[in-house]
Amino acid sequence: MTNNLRFKTSKFIDETYRVSFKFNNKTYFGFKGDTLASALLANGIHLVGRSFKYHRPRGIMTSGSEEPNAIIQLHDNSSRTEPNVRATEVEIYEGLVASSQNCWPSVNFDIGGINNLLSPILPAGFYYKTFMWPASFWEKYEYFIRKSAGLGKSPKVADPDIYEHKYIHCDVLVIGAGISGIIAAKMAAKNGFKTLLVDEKPYLGGSSIYDNSEFSKINNQITSSWLEKEINEISKLENLEIKIRTSVAAFHGYNFLLARENLTDHLPINQRENKVRQRLLKIRAKKVITATGSIERPLIFDNNDRPGILLSSAIKKYIDLYGVACGENNILFTNNDTAYETAMSLIQRGIKINAIIDNREQIDSKISYEVEKNNIEIYKGYTVVDTYGYRRINKISIMKLSKDGQTVIGDKTKLNCDCLGVSGGWTPAVHLFTQSGGKLKFREEDQVFIPNVYPSDQISVGSCNGDFGLEEIIRNTLSSIKKFLDIDNSEYKTVETISGLNQSKRNIWLLPSDKSLGKTKSFVDYQNDATAKDIKLALREGFRSIEHVKRYTTTGMGTDQGKLGNMHALGIISETAGTKMGEHGTTTFRPPYTPLTFGTIVGRNVGEFFDIFRRTPIHDWHVANKAEFENVGQWKRAWYYPKDNENMHQAVQRESKAARDSAGILDASTLGKIDIQGTDASEFLNRVYTNAWSKLAVGKCRYGLMLNEDGMVYDDGVTTRLGENHYIMTTTTGGAANVLGKLEDYLQTEWPELDVYLSSVTDHYATISVCGPNSKKIVSKVIPDLDLSDEKFPHMSFKNAKIDNIKCRVMRISFTGEHSYEINIQANFGKSVWEKCMEAGKDFNITPYGTETMHLLRAEKRFYNCWSRH
């Protein structure tokens, strides 16, 4: 381990607990509490991947879920492999295996890097424009294009992990446990609201929890100390539930939210057995408080993507939270005061800062004076125009900005560094707010979109609401929560804050260069390799809508959804088109906020639980007698019963011959059965069937055909009149639910004056159809008391009967055109009656037949068939 990059100052890292892990087949060490990114940086590794299109070397750029570059493959070639994971979010554990993506043969030497040299001929839309002719060849081109520009590899075997879904109901949901989230959760919980606080990180407190600076104090305490006490206090509150490692993926209407809770990803593989890996929380909240914070903006200049270039706030987090220095010769490049906080953190640990490049001419804040006192050279009114170093930055060149910031003037100066921190100010994380249907407004002063119109009972607080200064954050959070929850809160009466930062900013979306734009590579979307040049090209080619420019250049279409660069893309578009930022709006933010695994989405609905299937009461007998099954709707129906290696054709020939010559038996329990009662039952049937029913005698059956309003056949089946005002209707197997729905619809909405009641009794009865010339003999053995003579029991009639004292209904109706009886009996006696029939039919070669034979028998008799539904 390169010890001079690790500092023993962090309480978040357990230095007594060493963890070994593999990255690109090499073993490294880190400590418990590290992320993969912090552990790699502590080992001096910046280069972790290659870019999507040009295969440029890329390094870790951020410290959170917004990471565009450091996306890696976990546990390649194993059942637990996962592509496109952000190294900045992976907590390391013993035995972790990670590897770079989109490079071959290795991340250090990647053949695809040739694309970078070819980049002048690979502009936006290159593939669309070049591979157009002949059109039919696209599929051939596509194979090679996809192969060379890919992200990770998807798993090839079944996922061994368990996932689940859980519903949560709460009064108040607080998203984000930064300083304003903690305050909000405390106020809600202390005032009797059942509160849920979630945060995607493994710790609470957001970026304030490692803010140890003398320049931001609350009630005269260091911010982190004040916040620690608050966290300590809320963790004891009874009606507050706290969930860490939980990322809200989607914020839907009516305050319905989906969140992914990570339960085992931070554990060594051998400790994950039989544990739920991830849980999808389906949250229904009466009120939602969004405190998702903000994301630091990069700056857009030539070659702004080299490994060793990080957000300045990330450098601060790596040193303050993980005790890791990102470089030994740092330069910070900024347009606001944030970088000076980073500078102070580095200065405190004696880490060298070579220079600070600041776009602003005037800098007037306590913290900047303090940095200057430490003899750090600040280049005011300067910009970086280029960077050098292939696999790691080693130099930058800077020039003075003109007064209007549109050009550079004077001489070029070169400065050495091994790490460049950039800060372009902050973008409120309004993603969830807009997902919920919220409307944004543009604030000109500091060029940010902030929440404006709330579509449901919700509020945004803290920096996601555009409050950036500590004083502003606390004051506004307190007053908005009070109003939102309608409470008179006393806990926070005397909060006094001191901040050494000033909120001034010199915003330039695309920094000027001494080179012409065509010769620069100023990346706006790092993951998809979209540059400022590409965006301007799209505008020149006539694209105007932000949504079109996005799709043409692929800006913001990566797995990070452009969390870093979307604002710059908008800024460049409005500058080039000469329009105002606010008029363009933003592109649509879509769920999920961060990628979800498929496992989380499907939960327990995998394998046999993927879909419901229904079994008849006789199902076990069919299985025991080696039936092949067919899916009909959700039902498993016996298809045919092969004997002695018969194929389906042979089995069906044997089954149908038996049914025609002697006796067959069919499990017809799946047919839909609707019990219809009421004084207007006959009139109702008159209206829903094509034929008339009023004159059907009690005890008789009739075939009915049901049509749609448009005249197409909808369903068919036999309906039996059980009593004066009582019918039982059979429907097709697949149509049962829809027929019941349609009948209810008519009854409730069109003919509410009819006295009719419907009940589904499909599952209540088993239906056994015995057919064939010998069916009468068999049924008379099973039900000896029943007179089966044709005079007493003619075709299309029904009788009540008893089998072993159990009531049943016997219909003499024919499904197959043979002489048949249909026995309907309470479902739990179905199997024993079926077995009785088999026993009684032994001497008559009674043969069970399935749906295939049924179709054949019906087709031979030219019976109508609702094919798809039988």
Added chain:
Amino acid sequence: MFLINCPFCGEREQSEFKAGGEAHIVRPKQPTELSDDEWAEYLFMRKNIKGVQFERWNHVHGCRKWFNMVRDTSNDQIKAVYKMGEKPPVK
């Protein structure tokens, strides 16, 4: 996902319900007397409003009752629910 206040059961998740299209379309008393065009008008022609719309819903995985809903399709706000046969409470 909506939270729907079924007039018979109270607030339930949208997943328990099925949407049934435009409400208050009167079924012709004597369909046989209509021309094909008039019948087609009744069968197929539906409004597609951005704004306040009257809809039929069925609590299909609950009480199985049909009822009416007034919903603003532009923001999915449910303005009212009322039983079949009742007059719409809002205009």
